[in-house]
Amino acid sequence: MNVDLYERIWMWGVGAMLAVFFGSTAAAAVMSQIHPPSHIETIDPRTALSDPRFKHQGVRVDASGRVHATVVGLMFTWMPTELILPADTPVTFHLTSPDVIHGFEIVRTNGQAMVVPGYVSQFTTQFAAGEYLVACNEYCGVGHHTMASRLKVVPKSQWQAPARETANVQ
Amino acid sequence: MSSEAIKPGLSTETPSRDTPRDEAAGNRLIRANIWVAVTAFGVAAAMAMMQAISRANLELPYRSASMYYMSVTAHGILMALVFTTFFIMGLGWAIAQKEIGAVPWRRAGWIAFWLAVAGVVMALATVFAFKSSVLYTFYPPLQAHPLFYIGLTLLVVGSWVWAGAMITAWRRSRAARGGRPVSLAMHATTANAMLWLLATLGVAAEMLLQLIPWSLGLVERVDPLLARTLFWFFGHPLVYFWILPAYTIWYAVLPREAGGKLFSEPLGRMVFALFLVFSTPVGFHHQFQDPGIPAGWKLLHTFNTMIISFPSMVTAFTIVASLEVAGRLRGGTGLFGWIRTLPWGNPVVSSVLLACLLFMVGGFGGSINAAYALNSVVHNTAWVTAHFHLTVGSAAALTFMGACYWLVPKVSGRDLELSLLAKVQPYLWFLGMALFSFTGHVAGLLGLPRRVFATSYGDAAQAHAWEWLTSISAIGGVVLFASAGFFVLVMVGTMLAGPRREQAPIQWAESLGTPSEGYASTVWDRLGLWFGVAVVLVVIAYAIPLYDLLHLTRYGSQGFKPF
Numbered sequence: 001m002n003v004d005l006y007e008r009i010w011m012w013g014v015g016a017m018l019a020v021f022f023g024s025t026a027a028a029a030v031m032s033q034i035h036p037p038s039h040i041e042t043i044d045p046r047t048a049l050s051d052p053r054f055k056h057q058g059v060r061v062d063a064s065g066r067v068h069a070t071v072v073g074l075m076f077t078w079m080p081t082e083l084i085l086p087a088d089t090p091v092t093f094h095l096t097s098p099d100v101i102h103g104f105e106i107v108r109t110n111g112q113a114m115v116v117p118g119y120v121s122q123f124t125t126q127f128a129a130g131e132y133l134v135a136c137n138e139y140c141g142v143g144h145h146t147m148a149s150r151l152k153v154v155p156k157s158q159w160q161a162p163a164r165e166t167a168n169v170q
Numbered sequence: 171m172s173s174e175a176i177k178p179g180l181s182t183e184t185p186s187r188d189t190p191r192d193e194a195a196g197n198r199l200i201r202a203n204i205w206v207a208v209t210a211f212g213v214a215a216a217m218a219m220m221q222a223i224s225r226a227n228l229e230l231p232y233r234s235a236s237m238y239y240m241s242v243t244a245h246g247i248l249m250a251l252v253f254t255t256f257f258i259m260g261l262g263w264a265i266a267q268k269e270i271g272a273v274p275w276r277r278a279g280w281i282a283f284w285l286a287v288a289g290v291v292m293a294l295a296t297v298f299a300f301k302s303s304v305l306y307t308f309y310p311p312l313q314a315h316p317l318f319y320i321g322l323t324l325l326v327v328g329s330w331v332w333a334g335a336m337i338t339a340w341r342r343s344r345a346a347r348g349g350r351p352v353s354l355a356m357h358a359t360t361a362n363a364m365l366w367l368l369a370t371l372g373v374a375a376e377m378l379l380q381l382i383p384w385s386l387g388l389v390e391r392v393d394p395l396l397a398r399t400l401f402w403f404f405g406h407p408l409v410y411f412w413i414l415p416a417y418t419i420w421y422a423v424l425p426r427e428a429g430g431k432l433f434s435e436p437l438g439r440m441v442f443a444l445f446l447v448f449s450t451p452v453g454f455h456h457q458f459q460d461p462g463i464p465a466g467w468k469l470l471h472t473f474n475t476m477i478i479s480f481p482s483m484v485t486a487f488t489i490v491a492s493l494e495v496a497g498r499l500r501g502g503t504g505l506f507g508w509i510r511t512l513p514w515g516n517p518v519v520s521s522v523l524l525a526c527l528l529f530m531v532g533g534f535g536g537s538i539n540a541a542y543a544l545n546s547v548v549h550n551t552a553w554v555t556a557h558f559h560l561t562v563g564s565a566a567a568l569t570f571m572g573a574c575y576w577l578v579p580k581v582s583g584r585d586l587e588l589s590l591l592a593k594v595q596p597y598l599w600f601l602g603m604a605l606f607s608f609t610g611h612v613a614g615l616l617g618l619p620r621r622v623f624a625t626s627y628g629d630a631a632q633a634h635a636w637e638w639l640t641s642i643s644a645i646g647g648v649v650l651f652a653s654a655g656f657f658v659l660v661m662v663g664t665m666l667a668g669p670r671r672e673q674a675p676i677q678w679a680e681s682l683g684t685p686s687e688g689y690a691s692t693v694w695d696r697l698g699l700w701f702g703v704a705v706v707l708v709v710i711a712y713a714i715p716l717y718d719l720l721h722l723t724r725y726g727s728q729g730f731k732p733f
Contacts, residue, residue: 001436001692007487014483021476025542029469034543036458038465044725075732100311100730101394103459103550107617107632110546112459116395117311117727119461133630137550137619139242139305141312141732142235145622148630 037113039122048072048098053120059083061164067091073102073115076143078134084152086159087129095121103138106151114138127153196263196273197581201665202283203260204578206290207253207570208661214248215654217241222606222647226640227624238623239303239733244294246306250408250562251325252290257570258415259283259332262359264577265418266339268676269356274342275335282331289324292317303733305621307405308381310397313729316385323377326370333363340697350688351695353678354438355422361442362414364701365407365449368708372403372453384729391726395462396719402453403712410449410478412562414442416569420489420522423576425679427518430496433488435681439694441481441488446697447704448478451711455540459549462722467715468542474711475540482533489526495682517589521572521596525565528603532560535611553614555621556607564603568596571657578661580676584668591656598653605646613639 003011028034048054049072057070057079069091072079085091095104095115102115109132113121136147224230224238267273295317296302302314340360343352351357380392380400425432432438454471457463497508513519535557538544548554575592579585586592618625618636625640627633681689693699 001440003437004434004491007434007437007484007491010487011480011484014480017483018476018480021537021541022473025469025472025476028543029465035465036468036542036546037461038463038468039461040464040722041461042722042724045727046725075730100727100732101309101398103619105550105617105619112546112549114457114459114461116398116461118393118725119395121461131631133617133627133632135617135619135627138309139239139312139621141730142239142303143732144239145235145619145624146628148627150630 037121037123039120041120041122042118043096043120045096045098045117048096048117053094054096059085060162063165065164067161068094070094071104071149073097073104073136073140073147075099075141076136076147078104078136078147078149081149082152083134083149084154084159085127086156086161087153088126089156090124090126092122092124100140101138102136102140102147105135105137107133107135112137127151129153129155192272193267195276196267197583199273199276199279199283200260200263200267200577200581202280203256203263204574204581204661205665206287207257207260208574208658210248210252210256210290211567211654212658214245214253215651215658217245217248218654219647219651221245222644222650224623225625226644227626227637228644235623236300236303236733239305239621240297240300242621243303243305244297247290247293247297247322249567250306250412251322254412254562254566254570255325255329256286257574258362258411259286259329261415261418261570261573261577262332262336262363264581264676265353265355265359266336268678269343269353270339270346273335274339275331278331279335282328285331286325286328289321289328291321292324293319293321296321300733301731307401309401310381310384310392310394311727311730312733313385313731316382319377319381319385323374323382326374326377329366330370333367336360336363349691351439351691353422354432354435354681355418355678357439357695357697358414358418358421358442360697361446361700362411362418364697365414365446365704366411368450368701368704369404369407369411372400373405376400376404391728393724393726395460396724398457398460399453399463399716399719402456403450404453405456406452406475407449409558409562410445412566414445415573416525416566417441417485419569419573419576420485420526422678423573424489424519424522425492425496426677427516427522427576428493428496428512429500430492430494430498430679431682432679433491433495433682435684436689436692436694437484437488439692441484443694443697443700444481445478446700447707448474448481450704451707452478452540453712454715455545458542458545462719463715464718467711471711472540472542474707476537479533479537486526486530492679492682493523515593517592517596518572518576520593521568521575521599524596524600525568525572528560528568528600528607529565531607532557532565536561548614550620551614552610552618552620556610556614559603559610560607564599564607568599568603571599572596574657574661577676578664579668580673582665582668583670583673584664585671585673586660587663587668588656588660592660595653595656595660598649598656602646602649602651602653606643606650607646609639609643609646613643 097117105112111125132151134149296315302318304312304314452475500511502508502511
């Protein structure tokens with residue numbers, strides 16, 4: 001196939017651009033362990049609200065000192081409706097839904113995950129101090145635009161940590 | 171079924187058995203498809219304007235949340251599935267007719283047409299009755315009326331007949347040309363038909379195995395994650411099903427209309443073959459934020475997605491080079507002087523040029539959506555809506571409008587009516603889309619979720635930043651509606667009342683520097699082979715994650731109708 005010289009140069013250029021994309025994505029994934037939320041765990045949506053994993057929603061600190069937030073999304077609210085978390089501290093979120101699919105989005109952060117009934121979503125991130133809106137970004141019915149909660153992130157020194165658990169629950 | 175036999179050894183131009191009666195009958199089928207496309211487009215555009223105004227918190231009569239979500243559902247179905255599919259089928263029939271002298275499978279084509287129309291009417295009736303406000307992604311456990319799923323399935327079944335006819339036309343043309351390649355337009359349409367057959371397997375499985383039995387009450391629960399996976403198996407190649415016909419126009423029509431020649435036809439053949447290969451094993455980049463799918467498989471789909479930008483970037487070079495040829499032939503000089511001499515007043519050309527410009531922005535935005543890490547910042551925000559209004563809503567839709575200005579006179583034997591409106595229309599679309607899309611991208615980066623009736627979130631501080639953006643976006647929506655209205659007026663005027671006059675037949679763009687004996691077939695013309703490669707890649711990309719998903723302890727969900 002006879003291809004024009006300029007077009008050849010262009011194609012090599014595009015190839016080089018793709019190599020950069022590949023390399024940077026792979027480097028971020030492998031070296032910095034940056035991955036989208038991809039936790040694999042199932043749960044019966046009919047009993048999710050009484051399941052030991054989700055019966056108590058809110059913030060807890062596990063035996064090794066890590067901070068966890070357990071949130072349930074249901075038509076049309078996030079439970080709990082307010083979370084208070086320490087700044088600049090990795091927080092692991094655990095989410096599920098007993099009804100339809102919701103989208104957990106902490107506005108203007110990279111904290112988000114799809115919340116699919118029958119599954120447990122999980123991601124870990126950290127925040128700068130401030131007050132954040134938590135919206136639902138997956139259409140879930142006629143009240144979708146009202147589904148929201150608040151996240152208050154306070155400086156670590158002002159954060160009243162819940163009592164540390166004695167054994168690792170998860 | 172028509173049974174025209176093409177004599178082997180036919181040259182590349184007009185085949186033999188092409189009687190005016192055959193052509194008139196074929197044109198009727200083409201026009202019928204375009205009528206449905208234009209009608210769907212007009213209705214959907216009116217709904218879109220109301221949505222844009224509603225989202226800016228302006229009171230409209232009958233404004234309510236349930237009206238809004240019903241309207242978003244209808245808009246998505248009408249634009250993304252009805253307007254596009256019917257236009258693409260109409261264009262395909264026209265390309266096949268030009269290729270082999272008559273529309274192949276004409277009677278089956280009419281059955282497919284009425285099947286698809288009946289399906290669309292059925293599905294939309296349930297939407298307008300407020301029984302199926304599940305949006306065009308119809309994720310369970312939101313549950314629509316059974317006729318919603320059955321109707322959409324009929325639309326797909328109709329399109330399968332069309333795809334079979336396209337492949338038949340391609341085979342007949344290949345046989346007739348004896349070793350010479352088919353036209354680039356036929357090659358592209360066939361690649362698209364094959365891509366469509368592969369892609370729709372996902373949505374057909376979702377409909378037949380999950381949603382239809384579930385909505386009829388035959389099964390109690392379905393797994394929403396499996397449904398999402400099957401949907402996006404279909405949902406991303408769907409965007410190439412829209413884009414490839416636009417590219418077909420860019421390669422095969424634009425250079426001639428602009429007064430030039432196609433810069434590199436052989437690479438065009440490679441481009442369409444590559445789309446066939448790489449468009450399907452990419453669906454997980456729509457599911458980055460989903461649980462239940464391992465990160466490694468999401469990463470593989472990310473790489474596949476990046477590869478698809480290669481044929482698009484090759485296309486960008488070829489199209490710009492072809493336009494430069496045109497501009498210079500029209501007397502343009504200097505480094506950029508050829509841009510000025512392009513026929514910007516010809517709506518066929520201007521709509522495609524403006525579509526290309528918007529697509530450049532849309533393409534870059536798309537690579538951000540598909541970026542493994544960046545997706546967490548933009549997923550399901552207004553950014554995404556803004557993005558695909560540049561791709562399907564501009565690169566595809568605006569090209570289709572320009573293509574209608576080119577094709578409808580040829581298949582109706584009438585001059586374009588209201589041609590002044592046609593001249594203005596592409597520029598209005600460009601302006602409206604710039605307003606709508608730019609503000610949407612910014613609002614998305616500021617966190618505004620997509621598909622929301624209202625944006626105040628109980629007067630949340632972070633929501634204030636979105637207000638001025640949704641207002642400008644609403645102005646964009648009004649401009650877009652004016653543009654859409656002009657297009658519909660021109661189409662209806664032309665098809666009903668355009669002055670009857672003999673029209674020039676379809677002629678594809680000439681290729682620059684074609685060897686005197688014509689091009690020989692290359693490996694890129696062997697679409698059957700590339701279809702096979704595509705199947706292998708799909709198996710590699712999906713078999714293991716799907717197997718693992720099916721072997722989890724899954725509970726499934728009953729249906730919910732919160733609308």
